[in-house]
Amino acid sequence: xxxxxxxxxxxxxxxxxxxxxxxxxxxxxxxxxxxxxxxxxxxxxxxxxxxxxxxxxxxxxxxxxxxxxxxxxxxxxxxxxxxxxxxxxxxxxxxxxxxxxxxxxxxxxxxxxxxxxxxxxxxxxxxxxxxxxxxxxxxxxxxxxxxxxxxxxxxxxxxxxxxxxxxxxxxxxxxxxxxxxxxxxxxxxxxxxxxxxxxxxxxxxxxxxxxxxxxxxxxxxxxxxxxxxxxxxxxxxxxxxxxxxxxxxxxxxxxxxxxxxxxxxxxxxxxxxxxxxxxxxxxxxxxxxxxxxxxxxxxxxxxxxxxxxxxxxxxxxxxxxxxxxxxxxxxxxxxxxxxxxxxxxxxxxxxxxxxxxxxxxxxxxxxxxxxxxxxxxxxxxxxx
Amino acid sequence: xxxxxxxxxxxxxxxxxxxxxxxxxxxxxxxxxxxxxxxxxxxxxxxxxxxxxxxxxxxxxxxxxxxxxxxxxxxxxxxxxxxxxxxxxxxxxxxxxxxxxxxxxxxxxxxxxxxxxxxxxxxxxxxxxxxxxxxxxxxxxxxxxxxxxxxxxxxxxxxxxxxxxxxxxxxxxxxxxxxxxxxxxxxxxxxxx
Numbered sequence: 085x086x087x088x089x090x091x092x093x094x095x096x097x098x099x100x101x102x103x104x105x106x107x108x109x110x111x112x113x114x115x116x117x118x119x120x121x122x123x124x125x126x127x128x129x130x131x132x133x134x135x136x137x138x139x140x141x142x143x144x145x146x147x148x149x150x151x152x153x154x155x156x157x158x159x160x161x162x163x164x165x166x167x168x169x170x171x172x173x174x175x176x177x178x179x180x181x182x183x184x185x186x187x188x189x190x191x192x193x194x195x196x197x198x199x200x201x202x203x204x205x206x207x208x209x210x211x212x213x214x215x216x217x218x219x220x221x222x223x224x225x226x227x228x229x230x231x232x233x234x235x236x237x238x239x240x241x242x243x244x245x246x247x248x249x250x251x252x253x254x255x256x257x258x259x260x261x262x263x264x265x266x267x268x269x270x271x272x273x274x275x276x277x278x279x280x281x282x283x284x285x286x287x288x289x290x291x292x293x294x295x296x297x298x299x300x301x302x303x304x305x306x307x308x309x310x311x312x313x314x315x316x317x318x319x320x321x322x323x324x325x326x327x328x329x330x331x332x333x334x335x336x337x338x339x340x341x342x343x344x345x346x347x348x349x350x351x352x353x354x355x356x357x358x359x360x361x362x363x364x365x366x367x368x369x370x371x372x373x374x375x376x377x378x379x380x381x382x383x384x385x386x387x388x389x390x391x392x393x394x395x396x397x398x399x400x401x402x403x404x405x406x407x408x409x410x411x412x413x414x415x416x417x418x419x420x421x422x423x424x425x426x427x428x429x430x431x432x433x434x435x436x437x438x439x440x441x442x443x444x445x446x447x448x449x450x451x452x453x454x455x456x457x458x459x460x461x462x463x464x465x466x467x468x
Numbered sequence: 469x470x471x472x473x474x475x476x477x478x479x480x481x482x483x484x485x486x487x488x489x490x491x492x493x494x495x496x497x498x499x500x501x502x503x504x505x506x507x508x509x510x511x512x513x514x515x516x517x518x519x520x521x522x523x524x525x526x527x528x529x530x531x532x533x534x535x536x537x538x539x540x541x542x543x544x545x546x547x548x549x550x551x552x553x554x555x556x557x558x559x560x561x562x563x564x565x566x567x568x569x570x571x572x573x574x575x576x577x578x579x580x581x582x583x584x585x586x587x588x589x590x591x592x593x594x595x596x597x598x599x600x601x602x603x604x605x606x607x608x609x610x611x612x613x614x615x616x617x618x619x620x621x622x623x624x625x626x627x628x629x630x631x632x633x634x635x636x637x638x639x640x641x642x643x644x645x646x647x648x649x650x651x652x653x654x655x656x657x658x659x660x661x
Binding site for chain 1: 495512515536
């Protein structure tokens with residue numbers, strides 16, 4: 085998304101990962117933020133509180149807690165706003181119920197979770213990557229969800245824009261996972277010219293209000309979504325509903341509804357699954373990493389290449405739906421695949437799931453609130 | 469003091485106590501180096517849950533090429549504004565690296581080769597003890613041959629609120645001239661990798 089050619093309106097700033105998220109959100113058209121500040125995501129709320137009131141329609145609300153925060157975001161989104169919230173581990177746990185509600189009511193929203201060491205209050209100022217599977221399966225019931233991650237400050241901006249685009253395009257909550265290191269690293273970034281940026285907004289109905297069916301199936305599986313209060317009246321409920329939005333428990337209607345929820349994500353895997361391949365073409369050993377660990381891995385690849393080892397790096401930017409095709413390709417190509425992460429193995433279990441004995445999968449797991457260093461990764465690669 | 473000096477991962481750790489302004493110091497330095505000098509800079513931070521008094525540190529990696537790993541590996545420069553920080557991080561300093569200490573806070577240094585100035589005392593003399601970090605910044609601007617005073621002042625003005633800018637510029641100048649007087653040849657002693 086970063087502009088590659090010379091543009092007039094792009095500016096360089098020295099910003100925190102959290103501040104880059106705000107830049108990205110505003111570029112994507114976000115005009116509503118509600119939440120409850122929590123370390124290490126506080127700067128997102130602070131910066132939003134500074135910036136949003138200056139927008140014509142901008143609204144910032146500090147709610148009484150995280151549950152209400154996400155509740156307000158869902159309401160704003162149903163009323164036509166591009167809305168987001170940000171939190172960290174403890175707040176993310178509180179938000180789980182509303183993620184399910186957003187999922188079943190197909191409400192577009194972006195939730196940034198800056199991961200810190202847990203469980204519970206844990207270590208508020210230490211990094212970890214322990215919420216990966218919670219982001220996927222945290223809310224109850226079988227549901228599809230999009231989970232993205234970012235590893236450096238420029239990526240924070242880009243992935244926030246992508247998160248809004250996916251949310252609007254597929255009418256789904258999108259979770260952006262950052263970690264304390266990424267969120268609290270300052271770097272020089274380029275804020276692109278808004279005119280060069282691809283920004284997607286939800287489809288509005290083209291039929292008159294009396295013909296409108298809020299949850300009708302179509303080719304994409306995503307129905308148009310009018311803002312509440314614009315004359316289109318429909319019923320929003322957390323109960324399983326039919327095409328009109330009214331509760332139903334007829335097996336046929338339930339089956340087609342839930343399978344549509346999955347299909348609208350599944351059939352666009354190719355669009356959603358974003359990865360960075362670094363020196364993968366001739367790699368015999370592959371590192372699969374995401375977030376801040378991806379940057380340590382990048383340096384490890386550089387160090388290993390200097391020693392003549394053919395090492396590549398697959399940086400995952402989309403965590404769920406799991407980018408299976410590309411991971412499978414690397415598993416076929418390489419004799420050893422290493423998954424370093426700052427938890428007890430939440431993405432490595434996905435890699436092992438798709439491995440089917442094609443390659444040897446190794447892990448580095450660090451849970452002491454310290455980052456995985458390039459040296460650690462290099463050592464593990466050389467030992468094989 | 470060439471303005472386009474090539475750097476390959478020059479690593480700095482600014483360390484001390486919460487409340488001393490370590491993170492602000494890192495932000496101002498980083499912004500000056502990234503936006504004005506055009507280096508690639510990553511500034512990371514680590515601090516305790518306390519508002520004041522806990523350990524606080526800010527790490528900078530400065531390079532002429534893109535930086536993959538944002539944290540420090542082995543330090544070229546350690547700035548210690550507390551005894552605890554000095555003891556804790558001295559071992560991370562690589563051989564030939566420089567140690568800068570606040571002699572009003574650090575009574576015992578682990579080596580006799582260091583650059584020391586009483587930053588906290590100097591800030592008090594300037595009139596506001598909270599400017600300790602900016603006094604330190606002034607001294608560092610002298611010690612680091614690739615950092616220009618003009619761009620640091622510019623960065624200072626853009627980050628700090630306007631009502632406290634005058635006293636901070638004063639603090640910056642105090643640190644800069646004291647370092648120049650005390651260690652006139654410090655900028656030439658670096659061995660860059």
